[in-house]
Amino acid sequence: xxxxxxxxxxxxxxxxxYVELRCDPISGHTALxxxxxxxxxxxxxxxxxxxxxxxxxxxxxxxxxxxxxxxxSVSTLKIQRTERGDSAVYLxxxxxxxxGSNEQFFGPGTRLTVL
Amino acid sequence: GENVEQHPSxxxxxxxxxxxxxxxxSDSASNYFPWYxxxxxxxxxxxxxIRSNVGEKKDQRIAVTLNKTAKxxxxxxxxxxxxxxxxxxxxxxxxxxxxxxxKGTMLLVSP
Numbered sequence: 001x002x003x004x005x006x007x008x009x010x011x012x013x014x015x016x017x018y019v020e021l022r023c024d025p026i027s028g029h030t031a032l033x034x035x036x037x038x039x040x041x042x043x044x045x046x047x048x049x050x051x052x053x054x055x056x057x058x059x060x061x062x063x064x065x066x067x068x069x070x071x072x073s074v075s076t077l078k079i080q081r082t083e084r085g086d087s088a089v090y091l092x093x094x095x096x097x098x099x100g101s102n103e104q105f106f107g108p109g110t111r112l113t114v115l
Numbered sequence: 116g117e118n119v120e121q122h123p124s125x126x127x128x129x130x131x132x133x134x135x136x137x138x139x140x141s142d143s144a145s146n147y148f149p150w151y152x153x154x155x156x157x158x159x160x161x162x163x164x165i166r167s168n169v170g171e172k173k174d175q176r177i178a179v180t181l182n183k184t185a186k187x188x189x190x191x192x193x194x195x196x197x198x199x200x201x202x203x204x205x206x207x208x209x210x211x212x213x214x215x216x217x218k219g220t221m222l223l224v225s226p
Contacts, residue, residue: 004158033213042121042204042216043159056213091158097211102147102166104214106158 002026004107006092012113013082021077021110025094031055032075033104034067035091043091049075050097082114117142119207121217128195129225136220138205139187145207148181148188149214154201162203163190195224 005024013019025032031050035043045059049069060066064082069075079086089111093104118141128134140148146167151159165172165179165188172179176195181188192199202221206214 031211035214040219042206042219043214045213045215048213050211059213095211102208102211103149103161103164106151106160108158 004092004094004105006090006107006110008110009108010111010113012115014115015082015084017082017114019079019082019112021079021090021112023075023077023092023094023107025073025075025092026096026105027073028096029094029105030072030097031095031104032069033093033095034075034077035093037089037091037109039088046077046090079112082112084114087112087114117145117207117209117215119205119215119217121205121220123220124218125221125223127223127225130195130197132195134190134192134195134199134222134224136190136203136205136222137187138189138207138217139185140207140215141186142207142209143183143186144209146210147208148179149206150177150179150190151204151206151216152201153204153219159204192222195222197224197226200224 034046037043048056051072064080067077089109091109092107095104121138149164153159178191202219205217
């Protein structure tokens with residue numbers, strides 16, 4: 001079946017602009033996670049959804065970052081007033097939860113470059 | 116919150132040798148420990164995982180050991196092959212919560 005997909009694969013924007021990054025999880029997966037990965041580092045947690053609600057958003061760095069999952073499937077990560085320090089690969093992952101599975105399946109990521 | 120330390124940061128081995136990567140974690144409540152392999156420009160992919168109720172798990176050339184008392188876990192790869200070259204990440208979590216990752220180990224297997 002189809003895995004986790006993310007669009008766009010690459011996004012170049014100018015400092016101060018607004019961007020939206022989209023994640024399509026594996027069908028039926030209840031949990032959805034956003035991570036940010038900087039060069040040479042491991043993924044860092046941003047926000048975690050169970051269904052439509054954010055179960056944990058403590059990883060969002062500041063109020064410029066916001067994410068939604070209105071129908072419990074597709075999620076959008078929104079970044080306002082982008083800064084050069086926001087440049088990174090944004091990874092999305094989903095997990096079935098049902099049946100006790102913890103495994104998180106990652107998407108290919110969106111590489112965001114803020115000029 | 117959870118803190119995961121991973122060593123070494125780089126590891127070079129000859130084809131056929133074994134490779135060992137070690138991680139420690141801080142939160143004694145953590146109960147799920149996956150290992151991910153990430154090739155350059157690709158997504159992280161799960162290669163093996165272990166839960167806190169077992170001490171060791173093996174899948175062909177890959178094994179993971181867990182010491183709950185010492186709060187450390189290790190990845191063992193035997194008979195390494197050039198295609199094992201990648202960055203490996205350990206992670207820890209409680210239940211279905213978010214993963215806390217180590218900083219990664221770049222493994223280079225030379226033919």
